Amino acid sequence: MKNLKMMAALGLLLASTGAWAEYGLNMTPGVTEFSQIAYGLHMKILWICVAIGVLVFGVMIYSMIAHRKSKGAQPAQFSHSTTAEIVWTIIPILILVYMAYPATKALITMEAPRDKADLIVKVTGFQWRWRYDYLNEDVSFISSLDAESNRVRQLKSGEDPSQVKDYLLNVDHPLVLPVGKQVKFLLTADDVIHSWWVPALGWKRDAIPGFVNEAWTKIEKPGIYRGQCAELCGRDHGFMPIVIKAVTPEEFEAWVAEQKKSAVAGRVQPIADQS
């Protein structure tokens, strides 16, 4: 009986997940080729796991209902079957190969050497801000948690985070990027390891002091995309968000020109003065 109740509860849960879809239950497909690859793989493997789970747990639950001593079941005495064991070694291998094939293809796509970048952005993580340098444009700035979030997130601030727009996911200076262009990121860090992650781009990459990591993106749709530092980096690790403002190439050109005009004011200060 308990099992039946449990199954009913499980069914309800599964049914209600559909209704919850808008409340952030699942990975989102994102706005780049890579994010769509990651999403597609995620969904594919999730459903394979669900199918295997339904099968295995189904057999188990059936057995727990049917083969009970209280129902007068007599225990069988078999203890091995070479055929069965070969079958449930071979079938998982085949399923794994079926999973590995698209995963390999995806990795090869994501890691393929690219020769031409339309834009190179150097990303430097430090406690607890991001610094962006547009390498060929002579534009750089530091991007920190927005002032309002920062006020409300103080211990016992007594303020209601739900009144803050994009609480903890907003910055003072977003990273402005053009859509439809190959952007190359060079990621590094000044103090400890950070990890630069915007889910809509489909990857995160560690920013490591003394190393320069490379990553690529081509954003397909204008919009605001938010993310966070994903590698524990000290006290305020939870408070170094990332915001990308993806705009059309024309708007981007205009933005760059404007940055250059106010270059003296916008010129980044040495990091030592910032902390």
Place this chain on the structure above:
Amino acid sequence: MSSVAHAEGHDHKPEGFLDRWLFTTNHKDIGTLYLVFSLTMFIIGGAMAMVIRAELFMPGMQLVDPAFFNQMTTMHALIMVFGAVMPAFVGLANWMIPMMVGAPDMALPRMNNWSFWILPFAFTMLLSTLFMDGGAPAAGWTLYPPLVLQGGNSFAFAIFAVHLLGISSIMGAINIIATILNMRAPGMNLLNMPLFVWTWLITAFLLIAVMPVLAGGVTMLLTDKFFGTSFFNAAGGGDPVMYQHIFWFFGHPEVYIMILPAFGVVSEILPTFSRKPLFGYTSMVYASASIAFLSFIVWSHHMFTVGMPLGGELFFMYATMVIAVPTGVKIFNWVATMWKGAMTFETPMLFAVGFVIMFTIGGFSGLMLAIAPADFQYHDTYFVVAHFHYVLVTGAVYAIMAGVYYWLPKWTGHMYDERLGKIHFWWSTIAVNVLFFPQHFLGLAGMPRRIPDYSVQFAEFNMISSIGGFAFGLAQIFFVYIVWKTVKGGKPAEARAWEGAKGLEWTVPSPAPHHTFETPPEIKPDMIAHPSNAH
């Protein structure tokens, strides 16, 4: 010492408290010490989890400073891994392995005493860092540099504590290997041993192989911090990523150190309550050994985002996926063991079945995490937190609980209260799923792990998760009460406490006398736990 045959009720227990517990060389008493110590650490580590879940109950910082929050996540993990789960399995091994192989005690009883009594000192040292200048380590249990080197001088205490834990584990492992290989009763050949003994034998080899690697890694941290070396400092020509390779070369086998003995416990319990031999004994042994081997060649799946060459990513992805094959064999064998049995569902069986189902869920998310291109998204999110709590809480901890309920009659001579045991199981199982299942959603929706505060879009699931957390914590206080009640009294247990139980440990009275098998038992076929194999 005791060539005299034992009279009933006279079994040479030392009289004084210190003689009995501090100077003990008795495997059963040391087993008890390990288990009590583990339960204490489980409660302390659990209290830290409650602090974490309370701060995460709703958005905004209400209770603790973020720096203290980081100390809590770090210490919670260190205590649960090294203080709760590992000592619990060593405790089970101490109690059960000599009785299961027909040995009078562990092979090296004095070392056994020492390997236990190191632990209270190690954890006193580790916990005392909470009250020191600079506080406890706060860089996560992985202790990644350079962050971990930013802590105060209390860091040295944490490192020495880890060294002591390593020494204790290695001595425990040597003892277990020596016992299993040298002290088996005649007729108890290797392929007659219970699976719990087999999985522990393999685990012990893993421990000896990887604890020194951890010790080496943390020693390099120590010299980087205090003696001016630059092993992990890029500015001095070192490499912070090298630490991650060293750590995970220890860390991945470590997760199997925590789960292989669990496989063993469950493989003892399922046949008992299915009244049917374990299915595929030999393949269970081979599967355990292949999992152990594979665990050495997958470590970089924890590092897909540090920037690896394509070849490295492919290798570690494939190797990790391959682990699903022997793990699958185990799960299918367990299901086949239950199939056409005559099952009853006493508390140990409930926990064992709960283990199989929920460990498998953790296995599925593990398989998803192995897929490198998707891991670029999953890595360091709550999806990972959900994954490893499914395999460690509803995996390892559930197996420990199953084992405790299963062997408690043998240890205490009393049956635990079955009704309370069942309440404990259902209460824990509902709570633990409310606690950890929503964390999958949080991770997929983009919540990073190890953050003390979050964007309001994550509020609902965090609140649900925290409620589950409090309920689960409370259920374990209830567990302590059940165990206490059983120690104090209860229905007398028979030698063979469970109808379907097989194996040598059930041939001695309950409670097991202070000394068992002083002369080797004569092994008859019905004393072998898994006679299926006796071709």
